[in-house]
Amino acid sequence: DGGITQSPKYLFRKEGQNVTLSCEQNLNHDAMYWYRQDPGQGLRLIYYSQIVNDFQKGDIAEGYSVSREKKESFPLTVTSAQKNPTAFYLCASSFRPYRDRGLVEQFFGPGTRLTVL
């Protein structure tokens, strides 16, 4: 089955701790994205990557880091510098944006809910 997987489903972080959220896709998509969603709000872009070994900051990258060593994988690390990390984290993927008709559809994984203890 093709799809996007995220793990873990729930994650608890202690103060001062770095944690890494996993995202894997087998859809052969070039681009991958990380979003953060806070209660009652829309999605905010943290980082995105359109190709292996390249990634760009989104609107709220401070306190987060990513890597893109494989096409299928785009892990997100929430560092201790992120002061308010409690949120629902969503990974998405798509074919490369700006094909001839502009942006393309993004498909989401099931999400990871991070809570700071």
Next chain:
Amino acid sequence: QKEVEQNSGPLSVPEGAIASLNCTYSDRVSQSFFWYRQYSGKSPELIMSIYSNGDKEDGRFTAQLNKASQYVSLLIRDSQPSDSATYLCAGPGSARQLTFGSGTQLTVLP
């Protein structure tokens, strides 16, 4: 001004009625818009994509794009209780990436 803005809702409609969800956007060059449905505690699910001016129909869903007025809407006909969810509009934003509205919570009353 936000790049993609939704009427905040929440919106309640009786079962069988038409639910109308609206979204305005600021980028006049925008071509691609998407509607996602998000059930409580779950991730967004793509339900409609629209790339050109006019209407696009898929089952009970119709997406409408009006470039002159810079709005995109989603109509849900014969609304069912299972349609109760938050609906997110998404379109091009800064840095040529997808930007999402804050969502409209829809409740369909049996």
